[in-house]
Amino acid sequence: EAGVAQSPRYKIIEKRQSVAFWCNPISGHATLYWYQQILGQGPKLLIQFQNNGVVDDSQLPKDRFSAERLKGVDSTLKIQPAKLEDSAVYLCASRPPGVRWNEQFFGPGTRLTVL
Amino acid sequence: ELKVEQNPLFLSMQEGKNYTIYCNYSTTSDRLYWYRQDPGKSLESLFVLLSNGAVKQEGRLMASLDTKARLSTLHITAAVHDLSATYFCAVGGLTGGGNKLTFGTGTQLKVEL
Known part of the structure; x- marks a missing residue:
């Protein structure tokens, strides 16, 4: 079974630039998370997300x-404009x-560096 | 707000020794997860604990959950170098549609040869 796919794996940008990350979950998984x-x-x-609807975005800096x-x-997942403090690994x-308590399966992540 | 604390944050141990990592959390939950993360890699699920008194074992690792004490432990028996990694506990909480995980700060384990 293929795992969670993410791209790019690494990204370096300057502050105030924009960046986007992509995630393809495991086939059949309706619930998707960004960390x-x-x-x-x-x-x-x-x-x-549950299917294509947002379930919880309370900790997303929506600005x-x-x-x-x-x-x-x-x-x-998009960041626009990026700040220095956004440097992190973004995990999908x-x-x-079925059972809501099933564990989550993580992708390899995208490492973002904001200069 | 749910707080999840792990200790120790760093652990250096010799091969063959035993040790325990502790995970304390601040609000009621009966769902506790343990993950392993190798440097530069993603998180790998180790254990899912879904009830008070749950105990699970895999190889040299054993995890337990005490929901009344709001405490989970990850016990390492006769450590080997391959166990060197960062270990995270995560507490499950309900959101509108499913399970929301709040992670601890992680315990960085180094097993010396």
Whole structure:
């Protein structure tokens, strides 16, 4: 079974530029998550989708971050404009359907450096 | 706001020794997850604990959950170098449509040869 795919793996931009990350979850997984992991910290949830609807975006900085999941499969996370403090690894995860307590499966992440 | 604390943050141990990582959380939950992260890699699921008193074991790792004490432990038996990684616990909480994870700060484990 293919895992969660993310691209790009690395991205370096200057502050105030825009950037977008892409995620393709495991086939059949209706729930998709985006996390931000700052160096030396645990992942922090940014947004959760159920199919193509947003379930929780309470920790998403909506003035600069946006995310969408068209057609309930792939998802993109965008930052515009980026700040220095956005330097982090952005992880996408998906969860199997059925039992809500199933563990989440994580992708390899996109490491963003903002200069 | 849910707080999840792990200790120790850093752990250096010799091969063959035993040790325990502790995960404390601040609000009621009966869903606790343990993940492993190797440097530069993503998170790998280790254990899912879904009830008070749950205990799960895989190889040299054993995880347990005490929901009354709001405490989970990850016990390492006879450590080997391959266990060197960062270990995260995460507490499950309900959102409108599913399970929201709040992660601890992680425990960086180094097993010396």
